[in-house]
Amino acid sequence: MVLIVGEERQEKIAPITYDLIGEGKELAEKIEEGVDCAYIGNRKNAGELLHYGLDRVFLLESDEFIEEEGASSLASLIEKIKPTIVLIGATNRGRSLAPRLAVKLETGLTADCTGLEINEKGEFLQIRPAFGGNVMATIVTKTLPKMATVRYKVMDRAHRTDEKSGSIQDVEPVPYNKKKILNLYPIEERGDITEAEIIISGGKGLGKKDGFKLIEEFANVLGGVVGASRKAVDDGWIDYSHQVGLSGRTVKPKLYIACGISGSVQHLAGMQTSEHIVAINENEAAPIFKVADVGILGDLYEIIPRLIDEVEEYRKKMGS
Ligand SMILES: Cc1cc2nc3c(=O)[nH]c(=O)nc-3n(C[C@H](O)[C@H](O)[C@H](O)COP(=O)(O)OP(=O)(O)OC[C@H]3O[C@@H](n4cnc5c(N)ncnc54)[C@H](O)[C@@H]3O)c2cc1C
Known part of the structure; x- marks a missing residue:
């Protein structure tokens, strides 16, 4: 059986959960097993998950998330139900939970996978970038369960059906009181970059910290967020939560504008599947132009203010 670990964020089911269910179902079909979900959160959301074709939802009812407690409770559940594969989101929470769980279960963990497959021998192949993103490594874990964390927005998400299937089963929490999270604050008012439809990213080409004021102004005018x-x-x-790329976030917005970013393989690994890419760079040989749908050659400090004026002018004309 494939067990996916669902996440809750600000009382809602975190979107990574749907990616994991989608991928979990594909893998389960190939190994002819079912898909279960372990969910740490509220009962209402656990009920909603029954619309996604799961066999069982194991609910660890909790209004806060404590990694150690979550890991202890999940380890005890996994020892009981013995899944073959465990999938966890490569989110901040998942990255903190998964290694703890792997240590408790004395099993291997492949972090940050961008692809998962079952080969003709029935082996579980975990694909992830290695050596700074220059090669894609395929990893086979020998121990059980086979655990992987999966990047957000690289797998096909599951679709909701009107009918419900499966059942909710309560998980007995294993208490662990060393650390307590008192509050979780949203990263940005306009949301996490992984959810954004428009991202304006700034790089070393800004030349100084203050350059991000211009990027922020550009993002405000377009209704986007800063990367x-x-x-x-x-x-x-700027804070790490804004970083796009191999060691940052993977994003897939409708519009990605790279300002003063050269386009290293590690940066491209996090944004090249964006729907439309615009690059502003003064070096015509910058690799970012190879992936850009629109390239603007020149000094970003001349170009961005002109683009801001154009957008504002257009808005005025359209009365919005
Ligand atoms: C293991 C590993 C993981 C990594 N993970 C990431 C990651 O997650 N994300 C990431 O981004 N990088 C990552 N890197 C780093 C990556 O290799 C690059 O160093 C980094 O992406 C370069 O950032 P940059 O494009 O802002 O800077 P640079 O490469 O220095 O490029 C600056 C660009 O700005 C242009 N420019 C300068 N002035 C102006 C101007 N006034 N107007 C217009 N253009 C101008 C220049 O022509 C240049 O192309 C990682 C590296 C390793 C080894």
Whole structure:
């Protein structure tokens, strides 16, 4: 059986859960087994999950998430139901939960997978970028259960049906009181970059921390959110939660505008599946232009203010 670990964020089912169910069902079909979900959150959301073709939803009812407690309770559940494969989101929470769970279960864990397959021998293949994204490694775990964390938005999500199937089974919490999360604050008012439809990203080409004020203004005018390259994050110009790429977030917005970003393989790994890519760069040989649908060659400090004026002018004309 394939067990996916569903997540709750601000009292809603976190979108990664639907990706995991979609992928879990595909894998389960190939190994001719069922799909269960372990869900840490509220009962109402657990009930909603029954519309996604699961066999069982194991509910650890909780209004807060404590990694150690979650890992202890899930480890005890997994020891009981013995799934072959366990899939967890490569989210902040999943990245914190999965290694704890792997240690408790004394099993292997492949982090940050971008592809999962079952080969003709029935082996579970876990595919993820390695060596700075230059090669895709295929990993086969020998121990059971085979555990993987999966990147958001790289798998096909499950679709809701009107009918319900399966049942909810309560999981006995295993208490662990060392640490308590008192509150969770949203990363940004306009939301997480992984959810955004429009992202304006700034890179080292901004030249200084203050350059992000211009990126923020551009994002506000377009109703988007701010992203960044790792160099901008490493220089302390912006928080890590904005980083796009291999060691940051994977994003798939309708519009991605890269400003002063060269387009390293590691950056592209996180944004190249965006629907439309615009690049602003003063170097015509910058690799970002190879993936861009629209390339604007020039100084971003001249181009962005002009684009902001154009958008505002257009808005005025359209009366919005
Ligand atoms: C294991 C590993 C993981 C990594 N993970 C990530 C990751 O998740 N995300 C990520 O982004 N990187 C990641 N990197 C780093 C990556 O290799 C690059 O170093 C980084 O992406 C470069 O950032 P940048 O494009 O902002 O800077 P640069 O490569 O320095 O590019 C700056 C660009 O700005 C342009 N420019 C300069 N001034 C202007 C101007 N005034 N107007 C217009 N254009 C201008 C330049 O022509 C240049 O193309 C990772 C590296 C490793 C080894």
